[in-house]
Amino acid sequence: xxxxxxxxxxxxxxxxxxxxxxxxxxxxxxxxxxxxxxxxxxxxxxxxxxxxxxxxxxxxxxxxxxxxxxxxxxxxxxxxxxxxxxxxxxxxxxxxxxxxxxxxxxxxxxxxxxxxxxxxxxxxxxxxxxxxxxxxxxxxxxxxxxxxxxxxxxxxxxxxxxxxxxxxxxxxxxxxxxxxxxxxxxxxxxxxxxxxxxxxxxxxxxxxxxxxxxxxxxxxxxxxxxxxxxxxxxxxxxxxxxxxxxxxxxxxxxxxxxxxxxxxxxxxxxxxxxxxxxxxxxxxxxxxxxxxxxxxxxxxxxxxxxxxxxxxxxxxxxxxxxxxxxxxxxxxxxxxxxxxxxxxxxxxxxxxxxxxxxxxxxxxxxxxxxxxxxxxxxxxxxxxxxxxxxxxxxxxxxxxxxxxxxxxxxxxxxxxxxxxxxxxxxxxxxxxxxxxxxxxxxxxxxxxxxxxxxxxxxxxxxxxxxxxxxxxxxxxxxxxxxxxxxxxxxxxxxxxxxxxxxxxxxxxxxxxxxxxxxxxxxxxxxxxxxxxxxxxxxxxxxxxxxxxxxxxxxxxxxxxxxxxxxxxxxxxxxxxxxxxxxxxxxxxxxxxxxxxxxxxxxxxxxxxxxxxxxxxxxxxxxxxxxxxxxxxxxxxxxxxxxxxxxxxxxxxxxxxxxxxxxxxxxxxxxxxxxxxxxxxxxxxxxxxxxxxxxxxxxxxxxxxxxxxxxxxxxxxxxxxxxx
Amino acid sequence: xxxxxxxxxxxxxxxxxxxxxxxxxxxxxxxxxxxxxxxxxxxxxxxxxxxxxxxxxxxxxxxxxxxxxxxxxxxxxxxxxxxxxxxxxxxxxxxxxxxxxxxxxxxxxxxxxxxxxxxxxxxxxxxxxxxxxxxxxxxxxxxxxxxxxxx
Numbered sequence: 092x093x094x095x096x097x098x099x100x101x102x103x104x105x106x107x108x109x110x111x112x113x114x115x116x117x118x119x120x121x122x123x124x125x126x127x128x129x130x131x132x133x134x135x136x137x138x139x140x141x142x143x144x145x146x147x148x149x150x151x152x153x154x155x156x157x158x159x160x161x162x163x164x165x166x167x168x169x170x171x172x173x174x175x176x177x178x179x180x181x182x183x184x185x186x187x188x189x190x191x192x193x194x195x196x197x198x199x200x201x202x203x204x205x206x207x208x209x210x211x212x213x214x215x216x217x218x219x220x221x222x223x224x225x226x227x228x229x230x231x232x233x234x235x236x237x238x239x240x241x242x243x244x245x246x247x248x249x250x251x252x253x254x255x256x257x258x259x260x261x262x263x264x265x266x267x268x269x270x271x272x273x274x275x276x277x278x279x280x281x282x283x284x285x286x287x288x289x290x291x292x293x294x295x296x297x298x299x300x301x302x303x304x305x306x307x308x309x310x311x312x313x314x315x316x317x318x319x320x321x322x323x324x325x326x327x328x329x330x331x332x333x334x335x336x337x338x339x340x341x342x343x344x345x346x347x348x349x350x351x352x353x354x355x356x357x358x359x360x361x362x363x364x365x366x367x368x369x370x371x372x373x374x375x376x377x378x379x380x381x382x383x384x385x386x387x388x389x390x391x392x393x394x395x396x397x398x399x400x401x402x403x404x405x406x407x408x409x410x411x412x413x414x415x416x417x418x419x420x421x422x423x424x425x426x427x428x429x430x431x432x433x434x435x436x437x438x439x440x441x442x443x444x445x446x447x448x449x450x451x452x453x454x455x456x457x458x459x460x461x462x463x464x465x466x467x468x469x470x471x472x473x474x475x476x477x478x479x480x481x482x483x484x485x486x487x488x489x490x491x492x493x494x495x496x497x498x499x500x501x502x503x504x505x506x507x508x509x510x511x512x513x514x515x516x517x518x519x520x521x522x523x524x525x526x527x528x529x530x531x532x533x534x535x536x537x538x539x540x541x542x543x544x545x546x547x548x549x550x551x552x553x554x555x556x557x558x559x560x561x562x563x564x565x566x567x568x569x570x571x572x573x574x575x576x577x578x579x580x581x582x583x584x585x586x587x588x589x590x591x592x593x594x595x596x597x598x599x600x601x602x603x604x605x606x607x608x609x610x611x612x613x614x615x616x617x618x619x620x621x622x623x624x625x626x627x628x629x630x631x632x633x634x635x636x637x638x639x640x641x642x643x644x645x646x647x648x649x650x651x652x653x654x655x656x657x658x659x660x661x662x663x664x665x666x667x668x669x670x671x672x673x674x675x676x677x678x679x680x681x682x683x684x685x686x687x688x689x690x691x692x693x694x695x696x697x698x699x700x701x702x703x704x705x706x707x708x709x710x711x712x713x714x715x716x717x718x719x720x721x722x723x724x725x726x727x728x729x730x731x732x733x734x735x736x737x738x739x740x741x742x743x744x745x746x747x748x749x750x751x752x753x754x755x756x757x758x759x760x761x762x763x764x765x766x767x768x769x770x771x772x773x774x775x776x777x778x779x780x781x782x783x784x785x786x787x788x789x790x791x792x793x794x795x796x797x798x799x800x801x802x803x804x805x806x807x808x809x810x811x812x813x814x
Numbered sequence: 815x816x817x818x819x820x821x822x823x824x825x826x827x828x829x830x831x832x833x834x835x836x837x838x839x840x841x842x843x844x845x846x847x848x849x850x851x852x853x854x855x856x857x858x859x860x861x862x863x864x865x866x867x868x869x870x871x872x873x874x875x876x877x878x879x880x881x882x883x884x885x886x887x888x889x890x891x892x893x894x895x896x897x898x899x900x901x902x903x904x905x906x907x908x909x910x911x912x913x914x915x916x917x918x919x920x921x922x923x924x925x926x927x928x929x930x931x932x933x934x935x936x937x938x939x940x941x942x943x944x945x946x947x948x949x950x951x952x953x954x955x956x957x958x959x960x961x962x963x964x965x
Contacts, residue, residue, distance in 0.1 A: 157911030157947040290907055297912030298903040299895045300847020300888035304913060307846035315841075340830060359829075361837035434851050434859060434913040434946050483849070483913030484946050517852045715907060719952070723910055726948025749856040749944060758938035760950035 132263075135224055136270050137184075137195040138168055138217030141262035145245055147174045149218075151181045152189065152196035153206040154455050155293060156485035157723070158778040159716035160206035162291045166712055167211055170284045171218030171277060173242040174258060181292055186457035187476035199457040202490040202607060204680035204776025207712060211774055212276070219274045221265075228265035229256050279710060279771065288715035293481065304483045305438045305453040310510040313440070314343055315360035316502050317367045318513060320352040320523050323742035324602050326377040327351050336366040345370065346505050348498050356502060360514055379602040379742040387529065387601045387739060388425075394552025394597030395423065395533045401598065403574030407591030412546035416537025420630045422623055424534070425803040426553075426615035428737040428744075429527035430752060431608055435483020436520040439499035440512040443468055448475045448500060453482035455490035463493035467500035486727070487607035491560050492525050521752055522744045525606025526737055528554035530573075530615055534623040537591075542631030544642060546591040549577065549619065555598045556612070559605040570598060575612040575679060576620065576783065582681035582775075583613065585620075586649035587642040603739060609727055610782035613679035621675035621787035622802070625794060635674055635791065636662055648770060649676050652685040652705040655766050660687035660703040669693070670700060673791025675784040682708040682775030688761075688788035692796040695812025699729065699759070699789055705766040708775035714767055717777050721765045724782035730754040732786035736805050753807075817881045820845070821890025824881065831877035835869075836860045838876050839887060847888035847916045851944070858943030861917035861924075862887045868924035888916040891923060898960035899923055908956045910947035918943045922957050931961050 134140045140148035149168045155161035165181050189196050197213060222242050229247040230237035233254055240249045248255040279285075296302040321327060331353050333345045341362030346354045353372060357363035394400075413419055439452035441464070448468035454460040457479050465475040477496075482489060499513040515523070530553025537546035555570035564572075575583040577594040585592075608614075628638035636657050643650040653676040657663070666672055669691045676685035689701045704721050711717055734753040738745045746752040790801050797811055816827045820843060827842050839845040839862070848871055851859030855870035862871045863886040864879070879885070891897050895904070899919050902908075909915040918941070925932055925940045932940070937954055945953070 157909075159910070290904075291909075293912070294904050294907055294909055295895060297909040297915050298900045298919060300845070300916045302912055303846070304849075306850060307840070309844065309846075359837065359841045361833050361841065362830075365832075432946060434857070434911065434944065435849070436851075482911060484911045486946070514850070517850075517854075719907065719910060719949070722951050723948030726950060727946065730946075748854055749852050750854070754944055754946065755948075755950075756944065757941050757950040757953060760948075760954070763951060 132266055135221040135262060135265050136217060137192065138214065139172060139221035141225070141258045143259045143262065145175070145178050145257060145259040146180060147172070147178045147245070147258070149179055149181050150184050150196065152184065152199050153210065154199070154201040154457065154479060154482060154485070156201065156455060156482035158206070158720060159291055159713065160201070161293055162289065163207050163712040163716060164210070164214055165292060166284050166289060167207070167214050168218035170282055171215045172222050173244065175245040176284055176289060178245060179292065183457070183479045185476050185478060186461040187472065189458065190472060200459070200490065201455040201485070202487060204779040208681055208774035208776055215276050216274065219276055220270050223271050223274050224265040224268045225258050225261055227268055228261040232261065232264065285712050286714070288713060291716065303480060304435050305440065305451060305480045306435050306483065306514055308440050308451050308480065308512060310440065310442070313510040313512055314356050314358065314506060315363050316354045316356045316499070316511055316513040317360060317363035318348060318352055318354040318498060318515060318519060319367055319372065320519065321374045321376065322522060323374070323376040323380050324604060325379050326742070327375045328353055329373040329375045331373070332371040336370045339366040339369065342366045344505060346502050348501050352498065354498070354502050354513065356506070356511060360512070364516060376742060382602060382742045383740050384738045390601060391529065391531050391553045391599045394599045395531055395550055397552070397597045399597065400550065400595035401569035402593070402595045403571065404577050404579050404585065404592060404594045409546045409548045409591040409593035412591035413535060413537045413548060416545050417540045419535055419537050420627055421533065421535045422626055422802060423531060424619045424622065425531040426529065426618065427735070427804060428529050428603060428739070429608060429731050429735040430521055430524040430737050430746070431484070431486040431488035431606070432521065432752060432754065433482070433484030433486060433488055436517055437495035437515040438513060439496045440510055441499040441503035442508065442510040443500060443503040444507050446470070446474055449478065450496055450500065451478045451480060452496055453480055453485070453489055454493065454496070455482070455485045459491070460493050460496050463496040464500050467497040468504070486609040487611070488525060491607060518747045521747050525604050527608035527614070528556050528605040528612070529601065530554060532619040534619060536623070536627050538627065538631055542633055544589055544627060547589040549594040550597065551595070552597040552599055554600050554605050556605045556607060558598060558600050560607070570596065573612055576616040576677045582678070584678050586646045586676055586678050588645045589642065602742070603744070609724070610679070610779045613677060613779070613783040614728065614731065614786070617675060617677040617679070617783035618787045618790065621677070621784070622790050622800070625673070625791040626800060639674070648683040648707050649678060652676060652683050652707050652768065655705040655768060656685045656687040656703045659764065659766060660689065662687060671792050671795035673788045673793070673795055675787035675791065677783050679780040679783050680776030681773065682706055682777065682780040684780045684784050686781070686784035686788035688785070688792045690789055690792040690796055692793060692811050695810060697793060697806065697811060699761040701762040701764065702785060702788065703764045703766065704781055704784070705768055706777070706781055707768050707770050708777050708780070709769055709771060709773035711767055711769045717767050718765045720777045721781045722763045724779065725763055725785040726755050726760065728782040728785040729789065732789060732804055733806050816876050816879070818876070818879050818885060819881060819883065820885045821887060827876065829876055831875065833876050835862070835871040835874040835876060835879065835885070839871065845887050845889050849913055849917060851914065856944070857914070858921055859914045859917040861920040861943065863920060863924055866924065866927055868921045888920055891920065897923065898963045899926070899956065902956040902959040902963070906952050906956050906959065908949055908952040910949055914943055914945045915949070918945065918953055922953070922960070926957070926961060926964065930964060932957065
């Protein structure tokens with residue numbers, strides 16, 4: 092990022108034509124807005140700026156939250172641009188600029204592991220057309236056909252005449268050219284930057300403390316806000332005793348926010364939080380104040396046998412085949428609520444006047460943040476903008492939800508012209524998340540006399556994310572996202588072919604708000620399928636690998652990753668003393684993944700020693716970053732499996748901080764060996780797919796070690812010493 | 815007005831004595847490298863050095879600090895990001911989102927001062943900072959690499 096913060100020496104102005112810049116953020120791009128009538132002379136095209144000193148600035152629309160796609164997307168552009176990678180930096184164009192320019196950067200959404208796989212073609216085209224423009228500018232200067240010139244590492248050469256020049260020297264001339272059409276993208280076999288383990292572009296500032304996250308932002312004259320929302324979801328704010336805290340140090344104002352929250356605004360955040368803690372507040376807890384984890388579980392359990400359910404996948408006649416089966420196996424699994432718990436709590440900084448609103452925030456979707464800001468500001472989109480900052484974690488919490496932006500703008504409206512930063516406490520963050528949905532599943536299978544599966548029946552009961560978050564995406568009432576890893580085809584297809592199959596979903600939506608949580612429904616659905624498949628293999632007296640592969644004849648890519656992890660881990664050969672193995676695989680977010688876990692259980696204590704993982708994500712942009720995502724996704728998924736549960740009492744989430752919402756530490760980190768096996772021809776996701784295989788592989792290994800089948804999570808509910 | 819020594823300089827701070835050091839650093843001294851993660855010394859994102867020891871600054875009140883206490887933050891760990899841990903972190907691309915990494919590095923730096931060649935078991939026992947992105951494997955590798963460079 093080239094964005095620098097230099098607020099102390101700059102005046103704070105707002106409402107001028109270059110309001111964004113006036114706040115002290117030297118976003119070079121915004122100078123383009125001033126020249127809107129004259130085009131954008133500082134750029135080659137929307138994706139590429141080349142400076143006279145050869146610096147190449149690549150514009151990135153998607154957000155960087157740790158997953159590394161800032162670097163990966165830049166690699167894709169640079170590959171086609173033929174620039175010198177050493178000269179590359181990046182910048183975020185603001186979402187308002189995207190709108191103003193007809194969405195030239197298309198989507199800003201950074202979720203569903205789609206950042207690269209959804210945009211690779213048009214970002215590469217951005218690099219390719221810029222390259223052609225640079226070449227054409229040089230060719231015109233030389234009076235030679237552009238087809239005789241080539242670009243490499245930022246140098247353009249004309250072999251016949253022996254002439255050469257650099258991107259920086261022809262950039263200005265290139266910027267005046269029309270953006271060409273019909274440019275061909277490179278054949279993947281010719282890639283030289285894509286596919287390489289280049290270093291991330293955003294590391295240096297992260298190890299010196301210079302990286303500015305939303306929580307770190309400071310603008311001139313800025314006030315700080317701490318917020319408390321009604322602890323019960325759906326409840327409202329009745330009253331608060333302003334006089335009790337109004338004279339506390341630094342306190343400026345107590346502000347009602349929406350209908351369910353109150354914020355204290357002070358000079359410093361610590362003052363605001365201290366006053367908020369002392370503020371007497373009366374809530375109307377509303378209709379859900381008696382809801383508990385037990386009542387939610389009972390509500391969902393009823394769905395396991397309900398007559399009405401949405402069908403997600405079906406072939407043959409599963410019910411009839413079950414009735415005729417030699418024997419049937421049945422098991423009920425469940426999965427709890429979990430909080431994203433990003434390390435950086437929710438926050439946003441807003442400045443509002445009657446005719447303009449600007450927001451600085453971590454967001455997985457700048458355009459959605461802009462929409463939230465505009466709505467809260469009571470202003471048209473054109474009079475608002477959002478300045479994205481790198482996220483201190485996203486995991487789905489900051490994509491579809493901009494509650495923190497809405498609140499920050501609401502508070503800033505009380506202080507026209509003065510920036511206000513809203514920062515949630517960890518306790519607010521824990522108790523007002525958008526939780527991994529809660530579900531249960533009843534799985535039933537029929538086996539014939541040979542132990543082969545004749546029918547596979549899954550009834551999911553539980554919460555729909557779409558119903559809670561974006562009901563417009565329901566399909567005739569059904570939430571097809573609930574069927575991730577069970578669908579007949581597509582990026583979340585089931586990795587087996589059963590002669591008779593039925594998967595359906597009885598939607599039961601408790602009042603706790605659900606959200607997209609890294610891995611989404613692939614997490615629990617893969618646990619359900621892959622642990623139950625393990626149960627079936629044992630019931631049939633068969634090897635869990637061979638038992639699976641027999642049903643995977645139509646799923647060669649799934650079989651390939653599964654075989655790869657089994658072979659690398661030494662499946663079928665004796666493990667070290669006390670070590671036991673478990674397998675899992677799935678197709679999620681367009682990639683095929685598998686894991687083989689090795690665990691030991693001593694005196695009831697589980698130790699995860701090693702996990703061999705494989706992913707076929709089609710094409711690989713940066714292998715070492717794929718490895719980082721596999722390792723990181725395992726920490727996220729295994730933290731959930733080991734400890735992750737948000738429980739409900741009196742309508743509210745009970746867990747307040749990391750003492751009651753424990754996560755994995757370095758001491759628990761297993762060795763992870765990642766096999767990257769891109770088969771080409773498709774683009775799969777990377778950030779999420781592997782999370783889904785970690786937990787079931789470990790749970791199956793725990794069964795191998797103890798004979799104890801874990802069907803409800805987290806693991807802390809179970810005493811493995813008793814096994 | 816409290817006087818404290820941060821990164822080798824004595825500075826005056828106009829804050830209530832109960833204010834945690836974390837918020838003194840972040841809001842009064844504009845040193846935002848130490849992060850707020852939990853506020854109750856559970857996550858370690860706020861780790862700084864006080865007299866060479868790793869301290870979770872979110873629970874360390876200004877009142878408890880004297881002018882002779884030497885406070886070092888990530889901004890003062892090295893002039894230019896050249897501490898062996900910082901170099902190892904860059905070399906191995908350790909950070910993902912990076913929010914916890916300054917605290918992680920400060921915890922690791924204190925460990926290396928005390929124990930220049932920590933074993934894996936030492937790291938397990940001493941590094942209890944939370945990273946939600948899951949960089950633990952590279953954090954461990956980074957500590958070993960920095961230890962070897964210092965040796």
